[in-house]
């Protein structure tokens with residue numbers, strides 16, 4: 001199993017394989033339809049429940065079978081630009097007007113702040129650039145990236161119509177071609193009007209396909225802190241909310257089928273991916289639903305982001 005983390009002065013690199021003992025069949029699987037902003041083929045991932053794991057607290061960094069490779073606890077005075085870069089505007093500067101999803105916000109630096117040891121991404125009613133809302137989108141591209149490992153964040157999401165918070169990953173180099181051929185990994189997405197549902201998804205192709213699944217929160221809602229995680233191996237990816245494994249996708253289910261694939265069964269998810277955090281307003285994912293008339297602002301609170309490497 002290849003593992004690497006680029007651009008980091010780390011001494012923690014451990015190269016080893018890991019073996020998970022997932023035994024029991026999930027007894028409370030969440031049956032819900034696959035959803036996406038794109039009208040393309042989709043299927044649901046299989047479910048395995050690791051019933052032996054426990055819900056981590058924000059102070060508990062120990063993860064069985066993993067060693068911590070990188071983290072941002074958001075304890076700096078402002079966003080640490082050694083880790084993150086801001087993205088700006090309506091996407092036009094990146095060749096994707098309205099970010100490819102009919103999103104209704106203009107991204108600004110000022111909407112990503114640090115407060116009380118948390119990253120705060122604020123979507124607000126504010127007219128900029130011809131848009132009625134502002135928000136923030138940050139990424140670790142060119143700074144922090146990984147192939148494989150456990151990528152997790154502990155977050156509280158706003159219960160507000162029209163919000164689309166996301167914790168996700170895109171490829172560093174588009175080795176297999178532009179989106180979606182080099183893949184996209186959505187660790188957590190939510191519609192702010194659905195207080196008890198988050199989802200994970202995997203995008204790939206050509207032609208474009210995706211697999212997604214919802215996780216229904218049982219005891220509380222999205223505004224409560226939950227730990228959202230991806231465990232990514234060469235042959236399998238597992239999505240978690242508070243250590244509940246609600247979706248598993250194996251390499252037989254994903255593919256690239258582009259020039260550089262050369263019959264590689266692990267393509268496109270055998271390359272470095274970086275992390276993105278953002279909160280869109282409106283957009284296709286939520287059916288274009290916009291915030292209510294009395295909307296002023298909403299906050300996505302991120303306690304930490306961590307990358308672990310399998311031992």
Ligand SMILES: [Ca+2]
Nearest residue numbers: 073117118303
């Ligand atoms: Ca923190």
